[in-house]
Amino acid sequence: MSLGEFDLIARYFARHAARGDVLLGIGDDAAVIATPADRRLVIAMDTIVEGVHFPVGTAAADIGYRALAVNLSDLAAMGAEPAWMTLSLSLPESEAQWVAAFAQGLFELADLHGVALIGGDTVRGPMVITVQVAGYVETDRWLTRSGAKEGDLIFVSGSVGEAAAGLSVIQQSGPGAAASxxxxxxxxxxxxxxxxxxxxxxxxxxxxxxxxxxLTDLDKLCAASNCGAEVDVGALPISAAMREMFDEASCVDYALAGGDDYEIMFTVRPAQVALVPAGCTRIGAITKGKDVRCIRDGLPVTVRRRGYDHFATKDSAP
Ligand SMILES: [Mg+2]
Incomplete structure (x- = not known):
């Protein structure tokens, strides 16, 4: 990057870490962290690329927010409590206003979850943002994809399909209605x-x-757990905003195949159902075998689409 690289880092990213476990943060060759003996460290990393994971022209603050959000979602899926992050920022140019807005979006979410930025790197290149997050989980208490058993019930948090529908609205510069x-x-x-x-x-x-x-992600969970699943299409949590903008078939397509929701899909033993908090919806059950099937009103249904790449097939999105 330009001569201004160090100025940029100092001005927008080098904040005093509010966490007591950060012994040495940004500014030295590496960070030093104090870790408790009774917890495990959980680490995840995700890269987002302009034009692949978000449209060209997305606001810098939204990119900063999203770069951390997708990573925190992975820690959430493990049952971990987020603690720190590192950031690798590749940008075509070091434009101060853009970097300031990016940092504002990133720290807005970081502050919500008590996450400290402890290091990183900036380079000149295509717009590629990599965030690595780390957090804690109690010994032997982390969640995995591999523990589902026949008879377990499948739940999903929130509503599904909205993010993919929202992306299609952005890509088509659709209506500015409240729902969109x-x-x-x-x-x-x-x-x-x-x-x-x-x-x-x-x-x-x-x-x-x-x-x-x-469905694609449920395939992965079932492969890891060595089981199959049955999803009740009629039970999918589809929001009122979705139903306002799209017909039933498109809502189902987005809900089953859309992606980018960053909701949590999880399985529980039937005896534990009372522990599932409000805001989560039962969508199916784990079965024998290896197939992930869909039903509606108790009968098998064929699904139009199991998953798709938004940017490769945006013209054929529902
Ligand atoms: Mg994940």
Whole structure:
């Protein structure tokens, strides 16, 4: 990057870490962290690329927010409590206004979850943002994708399909109605389910966050757990905003295949159902075998789309 690189870092990213466990933060060759002996460190990293994971022209504050949100969602799916992050920022130019807005969006979400930025790097190149997050989970209490068993019930948090629908609205520069604004926000500012993940770690048998699409991600959970699943299409939590803008078939397509929701999908033993908090919806059950099937009113249904790449097939999106 330009001569201004160090100025940029100092001005927008080097904040005093408010966490007592950060012994040495930004400014030296590396950070030093104090870790307690009775907890495990959980680490995740996700990269987002302009034109691949978010449209060209997305506001810098939204990019900053989203870059951290997708990572916190992975920690949430593990039942972990977020603590720190590092940031790798590749930008075509070091434009101060853009970097200031990016940092504002990033820290807005970081402050909500008590996450300290402890290091990173800036380079000149195509717009690529990598965030690595780390957090804690109690010994032997982390969630995985691999613990689901036949008879477990499948739940999902919040509503599904809104983020993919919001992206299609953004890509088509669709109407500015209130419903479309709320859908666009779902794509631009995903809300990682950290608190839910912390609760689920006490009783869920398996969990993962929905990033690629509900059915595609359920395929992964079932493969990891060596089981199958049945999803009741009629039970999918589809929001009023979705129903206002799209017909039933498109709502179902977005809900099953859309991705980018960053909701948590999890499984519980039937005896533990009372522990599932409000705001989560039962969508199906874990079965024998390896197939993930869909039903409606008790009968098998064929699904039009199991998952798709928004940017490769935007013309064919529902
Ligand atoms: Mg994930």
């Amino acid at each position: 604004r709320s859908l666009r926000q779902r794509f631009l500012r995903p809300q990682p389910r950290v608190e839910l993940g912390r609760h689920l770690r006490m009783f869920a048998t398996a969990a993962m966050d929905i990033s690629d699409g509900l």
